[in-house]
Amino acid sequence: MSPYQKPHMLERDSLGRLVLIDAGGNRNVGVYPVRAFPITAPGAGISLIDQSGKELCWFDDVGAIPEAELGLIEEEMAAREFMPVIEKIIKVSTFATPSIWDIETDRGPTRIRLKGEEDIRRIAGNTLLIADSNGLQFLIKDSTQLDKVSKKLLDRFR
Structure with a gap:
């Protein structure tokens, strides 16, 4: 799967890890989202990264992410990002x-x-x-x- 294609499916496994299932049916366990511009443009540019730091999927805009997958991504980012305002x-x-x-x-x-x-x-x-x-x-x-x-x-x- 090209890193610029949308994932086939995003889900959580029984241990709560994020799993990206690509169009070929490959399961990438333990992926995590990273914002390209977390402070200046938090809604622009989100990447899904595997545990070794390789980009698996890229979204130019949060609005392009299907609602169910966006919910999982936002849950994961809330757990990882901690910056009080x-x-x-x-x-x-x-x-x-x-x-x-x-x-x-x-x-x-x-x-x-x-x-x-x-x-x-x-x-x-x-x-x-x-x-x-x-x-x-x-x-x-x-x-x-x-x-x-x-x-x-x-x-x-x-």
Whole structure:
């Protein structure tokens, strides 16, 4: 099967692994989806990869994936992708680094430690990626959409 053809069928096996059955009936066990542009264009470009990292299938657009298969792909990506979105910056311990930030994310409140200003990176436009001292990545989708207090606190570090 060419890596650019749609799979014949996608299913889960009894162990919960994703299985791609190609047009020739070959079962590829343990495949996983990878987004081409997970932050800037999450709906564009998804690849199904085997356990050795070989691309088995490519979708230019999420809309091209049949609904049942898309459900399995989204379940798998939700289990693999973990990038909380910062919705609000409550307070920072100091405007020098390192500093402790109390934040609200889409997964609830938390506290992160920012080692240095270089841990705040602009990805595209107003999208920011913040790495805490433990290596976790936090996303601010659009810094202009934060509340006034959050923007003021963030501006002290950029």
